[in-house]
Amino acid sequence: MKISVTSSTIEGELTAPPSKSVMQRLIAAALLAEDQITEIQNPSSSADCLAALGVARALGAEVTHDSERILIRGGLSPAAGELSCGESGLCMRMFAPIAALCPRELVLVGEGTLRTRPMEMLIAPLTDLGVECTTARGHQPLSVRGPLKGGRARVDGSLSSQVLTGLLMALPRAETASELQVDDLVSRGYVDLTLKILEDCGVRVTHEDYSRFSIAGGQRYAARRFTVEGDWSGAAFLCVAAAIRGRLSLNGLELDSLQPDRKILDVLEACGANVSRARDRVMVERRALEAFELDVTDCPDLVPPLAALACSCDGTSRLTGMGRLRYKESDRAAALLQELSRLGIAARIDADVMEIEGGELRGGGVQSHADHRIAMALAVLGLNAERPVVIEGASCVRKSYPGFFEDLASIGGELDE
Secondary structure (H helix, E strand, O other): OEEEEEOOOEEEEEEOOEOHHHHHHHHHHHHHOEOOEEEEEOOOOOHHHHHHHHHHHHOOOEEEEOOOEEEEEEOOOOOOOEEEOOOOHHHHHHHHHHHOOOOOEEEEEOOHHHHHOOOHHHHHHHHHOOOEEEEEOOEEEEEEEOOOOOEEEEEEOOOOOHHHHHHHHHHHHOOOOEEEEEEOOOOHHHHHHHHHHHHHOOOOEEEEOOOEEEEOOOOOOOOOEEEOOEOHHHHHHHHHHHHHHEEEEEEOOOOOOOOHHHHHHHHHHHHOOEEEEEOOEEEEEOOOOEOOEEEOOOOHHHHHHHHHHHHOOEOEEEEEOOHHHHHOOOOHHHHHHHHHHHOOOOEEEEOOEEEEEOOOEOOEEEEOOOOHHHHHHHHHHHOOEOOOEEEEOHHHHHHOOOOHHHHHHHOOOEEEO
């Protein structure tokens, strides 16, 4: 799919898409609530969430849904030996420990960009906890044979917090208590999100400064009714679009959300955009923008929208903590450098620091690199370019925000397929 985005003025009101990060965790919790029905309102229809629902079904959950809600009856009783995770890294890393609760071999497979994402960090902790775990030279397919017994394990948290999330979800269902020693944890906000969902389901986990986690075994998940909150990661692109090309009222976002990407509002305010908040509504309006600095270690998904923002700021913006970007759906740092250069923007990376000089965007043909966040960032850049920005491979946005281009068009974005 090819999308052309022309210089446009943004104005209007939208509701933020549902959070895929929250939704996938709720699906896992619902699966683990044995013989109980969990109701999930405002569900996400993103490809990642559909993959998570497919894995939950394959592991034994009964799923019924319509556009307004999803009902999931929990229960671990795998119907097949293969679990398809689509292109979702969270799906594979979170459901691997959950699948390992079952006393049989299960193989998690992925497609597209997930084929090249690292999975070897699962092997050591799962092995320590009694699971047979193998990968294909550190990548999928990922094979696990349980049961997950509990005990002590060490977790490398330097690349992703998703493995820890999976262990925290699964270990309460193990027979014995567990203790996890976690080294160099990144993205703590996403761990807080996991812990909050566990608490809501009646599961108790304690920790000492995110470095040592204690989990009692034999716990029971309690089903309940959930509403998926708005997605700050997707909303960040819309907020940046308004900051550089108009104004927007965005509904459905929790201002006290645990999602790390709510940091976008602080950055927009710091660089000069007019930002106001009212209950579950955020308003962003264009103003003269100055360059900014941010450590993105705990919010790496903000890098693409921040790169788009930096192009319209006066001066050189600086992003630190970029090391993890090469392990996303694409090597995002390299992809951004390549596409910004095509559009006439000077950008560079030295170690884990990216600098972007604001300037005139000339437009032209660009590539999404099969990365949903790169595609959305390029679309936002097209709003402020001299000539249309033509994005190859734009359909990848369905991974997290399938309605992105429709929403962008509804607030004034001039798009053409």
